[in-house]
Amino acid sequence: MREVMATTGPDFHKDDLATVAHEYSLKGIQSYDGMGVGAVVSFTKTRTNQSKHFAYAGTNMNLSGFQTKVHAEQNALQQALLDFEDDDLGVRVKMNKMVVAVTGDKDYLTCGHCLQITRSVCDYLGCSPRQVDYIAANHKGEDRDTFEFREEKLDDLLSTTYAEW
């Protein structure tokens, strides 16, 4: 299992997810602009009336400019997909939250590429993007030891998935 957190209790609080996102923001490769990004995505799996919550994390690989970055959100989603089994898809897995934190003194802004991929994975799993919280966890406070959250529904940030017309 690749999850970084799992529980059969209440769903994860965004503060706990943000703490892991921050830890992962320090683990990536930031050879280009020095900005680390960590992302955590949480899911609920339901089997025979029992729900379990899982969270997966990713970090960015910021190698040599925008075109060759691997974004933390994409990395976290890939970790999750590698764990899912065929019979999880479509009926038992629900995406809940995507929480992202960055290093340094910048606030996080999501990119369109990650929104497309997150929404596409949501479609693939059969989840509603209206129920997915996309959350930026920005450091605040004198010692930058607390988080200020900006929360949007995935559906409000990107109202449809890329499609050929």
Ligand SMILES: [Zn+2]
């Ligand atoms: Zn991105």
